[in-house]
Amino acid sequence: MQMVEEMQGGDGPSAWNKNYPVADGDRQSPIDILPHQARHDPNLGPFVLNYDRCTSINIANNGHSVVVEFEDSDDRSVIQGGPLDNPYRLKQFHFHWGGKGCHGSEHTVEGNSYASELHLVHWNAVKFKTFGEAASAPDGLAVLGIFLEGSVTDFKGFNPKCLLPSSLHYWTYLGSLTTPPLHESVTWIVVKEPMIVSEKQLGKFRTLVFTGEEEDERTRMENNFRPPQLLKGRTVRSSN
Numbered sequence: 389m390q391m392v393e394e395m396q397g398g399d400g401p402s403a404w405n406k407n408y409p410v411a412d413g414d415r416q417s418p419i420d421i422l423p424h425q426a427r428h429d430p431n432l433g434p435f436v437l438n439y440d441r442c443t444s445i446n447i448a449n450n451g452h453s454v455v456v457e458f459e460d461s462d463d464r465s466v467i468q469g470g471p472l473d474n475p476y477r478l479k480q481f482h483f484h485w486g487g488k489g490c491h492g493s494e495h496t497v498e499g500n501s502y503a504s505e506l507h508l509v510h511w512n513a514v515k516f517k518t519f520g521e522a523a524s525a526p527d528g529l530a531v532l533g534i535f536l537e538g539s540v541t542d543f544k545g546f547n548p549k550c551l552l553p554s555s556l557h558y559w560t561y562l563g564s565l566t567t568p569p570l571h572e573s574v575t576w577i578v579v580k581e582p583m584i585v586s587e588k589q590l591g592k593f594r595t596l597v598f599t600g601e602e603e604d605e606r607t608r609m610e611n612n613f614r615p616p617q618l619l620k621g622r623t624v625r626s627s628n
């Protein structure tokens with residue numbers, strides 16, 4: 389996909405640095421995670437999700453993913469602990485996926501990718517008044533990344549918490565948004581254990597289209613992931 393874009397002079401990830409020079413910055417995401425090179429940090433405690441009173445507002449195809457937005461006018465749905473100095477409010481979650489097989493996640497682990505990756509996007513409402521302000525500040529956002537692995541099992545019901553695997557051990561590093569504006573404002577928390585979802589569920593993503601309802605050609609929405617970026621000397625820490 390990316391090669392084709394380059395040959396056709398497309399506006400895919402490799403061309404983003406034209407309009408967003410930060411694409412070549414020092415804390416870009418995603419990255420390829422090398423578990424043996426991650427530094428185990430005994431001071432890194434567990435992160436805590438308080439989503440019980442979470443109130444989703446809508447679900448939408450925003451042209452490059454499927455996004456569920458949440459009410460974020462108070463601290464009813466927050467993540468805290470782990471590498472975070474204070475609670476961060478849940479703003480939205482969305483997914484990245486591929487066209488088939490096990491490609492589609494944004495982060496990779498020793499070069500291996502998963503079929504999809506769920507991103508729960510949170511913002512630092514203690515330090516900033518709005519999401520927009522937080523989104524361009526170095527400690528403004530915290531994105532929880534959960535790998536989704538295809539399997540024939542099925543699972544019913546839907547609640548952000550039930551999407552979490554049993555073990556919440558994670559890697560954490562300082563990075564960025566993975567689509568323009570690519571702000572270097574994200575404290576990444578990537579859970580090690582993938583969630584198992586059914587091929588049927590993954591198939592649902594692949595029926596989504598990039599094009600708007602009014603447009604006639606239907607471009608299938610797939611491969612909406614940015615490839616891994618250079619670490620540039622950053623340390624990836626591992627919880628216990």
Ligand SMILES: Clc1ccc(Cc2nnn[n-]2)cc1
Nearest residue numbers: 507509531564565566567568
């Ligand atoms: Cl508000 C917003 C902007 C960009 C993205 C894309 C992304 N960045 N990091 N993970 N996904 C998600 C939400």
Ligand SMILES: [Zn+2]
Nearest residue numbers: 482484507566
């Ligand atoms: Zn994302």
